[in-house]
Amino acid sequence: MLTLRLTLAAPPLALLLRLLLVCASAGLGLLLLATLSFALDNPDQRAAALVRLAWCLVPLAVTAHLAAALARTEPGTEARCGLDSAGLGPARLPLLVARTAALPAVAGSAAALLVAARSGIAGSSGVLTVPQLPDALARLPLPELSLPTPAAATLLSTVPLLAALAAAWGARPGAPRPWTGTEDTGAAAAASAAGAGSETRATTEPRKVSCRVGLLVGAVLTAGGLLLAAYAARDAAAGGSPGLGGWTFPAEDVAASPLAAGWLLAAFGLVLAGPGLVMLSGRLLGAVRPGPVRLLTGRTLIREAPFLGRELGALSAVGAALVALVRARLTDAGAAVLPGPLVGASVALSGCCVAGAALAALVRARRARAPLRGLLERIGAPQGLVRAVTLLRACVTSVVFAGPAVLAGMFTALPPH
Structure with a gap:
């Protein structure tokens, strides 16, 4: 009930x-x-x-x-x-x-x-x-x-x-939760009262290290997937080799080829690199004597990187697939890229689920920023400051994740036609 x-x-x-x-x-x-x-x-x-x-x-x-x-x-x-x-x-x-x-x-x-x-x-x-x-x-x-x-x-x-x-x-109970905006205040008070600054830094440092490692591993996997797909497409265009079985990539063979493995590997790399991209963009915004808008935007991006970055990275992978599909349609290779309704339905279902998960992460992030917005209202911050922070955050995340999506979609190898 x-x-x-x-x-x-x-x-x-x-x-x-x-x-x-x-x-x-x-x-x-x-x-x-x-x-x-x-x-x-x-x-x-x-x-x-x-x-x-x-x-x-x-x-x-x-x-x-x-x-x-x-x-x-x-x-x-x-x-x-x-x-x-x-x-x-x-x-x-x-x-x-x-x-x-x-x-x-x-x-x-x-x-x-x-x-x-x-x-x-x-x-x-x-x-x-x-x-x-x-x-x-x-x-x-x-x-x-x-x-x-x-x-x-x-x-x-x-x-x-x-x-x-x-x-x-x-x-x-131990699942990661978004930052609510009040944890820094409580942690700072505890650190000043009991000298627990080192413990506070110890809790945030593993997240930063994991984001950095994820960015490096994701970049390597994305580059490896693109290279694998390019090698498979070049070998198929040359007529195949004995090691690859002489594939010519008809529509029913793309799903079982190294080309599809390269696509999946590149998409997985974009997902892993998402938190690192968000944290890197936040650090760049907070560098070189930032103002209030850049400082607030950078701090919120750094705090939201562990749970928001992977969702945006998956959405970037879907965008890269759409760019590759548009390229395939323009180059008359669309019949080979989507081998029948099975793979097409799989891609459509994956895209819808990724979009829903990204929407849920964005709503959770907005809900977690409610205490910070309330604090800014209590100290008399102008409404233009909140709108500027929101607009800058949306622009930065869009540019940061649209760039890899477009590059991956443009450099993704397509089956020869």
């Missing part, structure tokens, strides 16, 4: 994320059923079936990340004192959040099952046919034979189970 009340009384952002989770779970269920039907129809093509299953892992991981973002937007995860007094301790609170995240995922899996069941009812003599869907979904290899019930149930239960685990992990 408490899970249902939290679902019905959720804020608009949580409702939007739940709707995205329902759509992602339904689309992912159709992809998993399509992969199972391909494996049953082509038992001699095990490698191709594994490739299709591997392409389903990408939206599965992004859907789990969306469920974790949904868990962090729940207001109950912040008011732990009141929930503890109500009997929800550190062990029961993740279970409650897991149930609230698993409910929309179960609804999406049920919708995918209803689509497959409706197509089976419409068929004759027990043969499942493709339902009346849009062209992009009608081309999915939905089963031409009846699927085994245990296998279909196992695949469809994967998404709710993983969403529940990710939500419980995101709502754990």
